[in-house]
Amino acid sequence: MKKWFITAALIAFIAWQLINKPSPGAEVDAEELLKMLATDAEVVLLDVREPDEYAAGHIPGSILIPLGDLDRSERLKEIDPSQKIVVICRSGNRSEFGQQMLMDMGFTDVYNLTGGIQRWTGPIEVE
Template identity: 45%
Template structure:
């Protein structure tokens, strides 16, 4: 009767930088940077794949990723990655995590 209430909560996890880092160490994941390519080139988390969430082909490119593998998503501050995490969840990705605070709050060194 109240199915609309179920869809209002995000089906992805918001993780602190410490929780996000722990997840990266413990599990094989797809690490997805959803910033623009120029932002990615300026520094990103090691092993990240870059698919710009604002690009018109985001959904098509993301659909090529392994939906059964945990997908960890981040951006600069956490806003675009939250949007991407919601889109991925709706597209059938089973285990999606969003980095709260994005790379601005990431304590470790970024790679180029």
């Protein structure tokens, strides 16, 4: 009887953890982003890399807000929380954190560019 209770409690705990696991945000690859940009002029491209990385090459029209500044940036107030946003970094890791931060702040249509700028096949702008 005691073993059964412990087993049932363990199963309930695991089920609870799976049910309450936050769902990851949406992802978009370079090819999908190119198509998105061709059909939706309202997409906000948000680059969360550092200024020197951004200057070395970024997607034209993207906005730079380094990940460390994202939670206190005044520029975010200019973006409608329901607007489609694609978060970009070098490899897709920092942008995933940025995506989660934006969703936590109430932004609802946020994508992570998988593979980051390293996998981007479209035009690059250098400053």
